[in-house]
Amino acid sequence: MKDKLQSALINSKLEPALIEEIKSVGRPKNVDAGQVLIQQGSGSKEVPFVISGNLRISRSDNEGNEMFLYYLQGGETCAMSITCCIEGKKSNFSAVAEENTELWMVPMQYLDEWLIKYPNFKKFIFNAYQLRFDELLNAIDSMAFMKMDQRLFKYLLDIKQATGSYKVHKTHEQIANELNSSRVVISRLLKQLEREGKIEQFRNKIEIL
DNA sequence: ACATTAAGTGATT
DNA sequence: AATCACTTAATGT
Numbered sequence: 001m002k003d004k005l006q007s008a009l010i011n012s013k014l015e016p017a018l019i020e021e022i023k024s025v026g027r028p029k030n031v032d033a034g035q036v037l038i039q040q041g042s043g044s045k046e047v048p049f050v051i052s053g054n055l056r057i058s059r060s061d062n063e064g065n066e067m068f069l070y071y072l073q074g075g076e077t078c079a080m081s082i083t084c085c086i087e088g089k090k091s092n093f094s095a096v097a098e099e100n101t102e103l104w105m106v107p108m109q110y111l112d113e114w115l116i117k118y119p120n121f122k123k124f125i126f127n128a129y130q131l132r133f134d135e136l137l138n139a140i141d142s143m144a145f146m147k148m149d150q151r152l153f154k155y156l157l158d159i160k161q162a163t164g165s166y167k168v169h170k171t172h173e174q175i176a177n178e179l180n181s182s183r184v185v186i187s188r189l190l191k192q193l194e195r196e197g198k199i200e201q202f203r204n205k206i207e208i209l
Numbered sequence: 210a211c212a213t214t215a216a217g218t219g220a221t222t
Numbered sequence: 223a224a225t226c227a228c229t230t231a232a233t234g235t
Contacts, residue, residue: 171214171216172216173214173215181223181224182223182224182225183215184223184224184226185225187216187217187218188217188223191216191217191218201216203214203215203216203232
C-alpha cells in the first residue's frame, strides 16, 4: 500500500522527506464502491489522500437530495477536508466512493507543521484548492447556465474521465438523484442522446460513444 | 409463473 | 423541466 501511495504522489512534487512522513504517520483505508466516506455534517480528524479509485463529491441535504459537484481521483486530496480539519468544522459536502477506492488517512495534527516545514506542501494544498475552485465554478456554470441535457452529457463525460471507462453503471434513477432531477426527465434526455448517437443504452448501463 | 425493478410515454402544469 | 399515471421490458425467485 505504501508503494502505491508513493507512486500516486510521484507527480506531486512534494519533498521526499515529506512523502516519508506521510507514509509513516498515516494509515491505509479501503472504501468499497458505493460506500459513504464523508457524510455531510460530520467532522473528521483525518485528511484523506486518494491512492486509487475515486470519490464522488456532492452537496446534499437531509432529505436525500443530492447535487453532484466533482470527482476526486488518485494522487489528489480533498482540499475542503483540509480546512475542515484545521478549523475543526463540520463537513459541508459528502464523499462517496464510486469504485473500490484506496485511501491514505493522515491525522490532521501534522498539517500545520508541514505547511511551515515544506514549501511544496503549501503549493500542493493551494494548487488543490485552485483545482477544486475551478471545478466548483464549472459546477455552478452547469447548474446556472446549462440546460439539463447539456448537464447530463457533461456528467457522463465526468464519469468517463473519473473511471477511465466508457461504461456507466448506473440507473436513470441514480443519475436523476445525483443531478437533483427526476427519473422521467433523465430517461427522456438519455433517449434523446441515444437518438443523437452519443450514447447507447442498456439496462443498468450506459455506454458513451 | 409471478413479483419486482428499470425504463418508456402521453398528458398536464 | 417536473409530476402523474400508466405501459412495457428485463430480471430475480
